[in-house]
Amino acid sequence: MGGDMRRIGIIGAGRCDETIYDLAYSVGQMVAERGAILYCGGLGGVMEASAKGAVSRGGVTVGILPGAKASDANDYIKIPVVTGMGHARNVILVRSCEALIAISGSHGTLSEIALALKMWKPVVGLYTWKNILDVHYVKTAEEAVEKAFSLIP
Numbered sequence: 197m198g199g200d201m202r203r204i205g206i207i208g209a210g211r212c213d214e215t216i217y218d219l220a221y222s223v224g225q226m227v228a229e230r231g232a233i234l235y236c237g238g239l240g241g242v243m244e245a246s247a248k249g250a251v252s253r254g255g256v257t258v259g260i261l262p263g264a265k266a267s268d269a270n271d272y273i274k275i276p277v278v279t280g281m282g283h284a285r286n287v288i289l290v291r292s293c294e295a296l297i298a299i300s301g302s303h304g305t306l307s308e309i310a311l312a313l314k315m316w317k318p319v320v321g322l323y324t325w326k327n328i329l330d331v332h333y334v335k336t337a338e339e340a341v342e343k344a345f346s347l348i349p
Contacts, residue, residue: 201256202232204344205293207308208242208324209300216300216323220245221252222337223297223322228255230345235260235293237285238269238276242299247272260289286311293317295344298324298331318347 204227209216224246227234234250236243238259247257251272259273264280279285283304290296290311295318298309305324312319313330321331322340332347334340 202230202295202345202348203235203293204232204341205235205289205296205308205312206242206246207236207289207296207298207301207305208246209302209305210237210239210241210243212241212245212300216242217245219322219337220299221249223299223340224249224251224255225253226337226341228253230341232345233258235289236273237262237289237304238273240270242301244270244272246299258292260285260292283307290315290317294348295320297322297340297344299340300324318344320344320347 220242228250233256235258238261250257257273258275259269260277262282262285266276269276286308296312297320299322319331320340320343321333
């Protein structure tokens with residue numbers, strides 16, 4: 197399965213407003229509709245919204261969890277990966293993906309963006325940290341998903 201299906205990471209705010217939640221939900225739906233596996237940090241906010249969107253379209257979701265319990269995952273994570281590594285789990289999340297879409301977010305998201313760029317993984321930015329060299333900024337969920345898939349070699 198993993199060899200044939202694309203792996204798209206959704207990174208972003210652990211807590212967000214309804215507008216960002218809806219945006220992440222739409223991104224998750226479109227990732228699943230394209231047959232890709234959605235990877236995220238497995239918790240709330242953007243992570244929950246994107247996973248919920250993916251599951252609504254029959255998608256596979258993987259949550260790379262910071263803590264030591266699978267039960268920490270949001271209700272839409274089909275495959276919890278329990279790391280017990282805290283923020284260091286960001287490396288595993290980024291390494292597992294072929295492209296990442298950053299939606300909103302704070303310093304955790306910034307660290308994931310930096311790790312992705314350091315590992316030569318394409319990053320699409322949607323209402324997230326601005327003016328980062330090599331991030332592909334877009335304005336809509338549709339553009340974000342289209343750009344992410346187009347950047348996978």
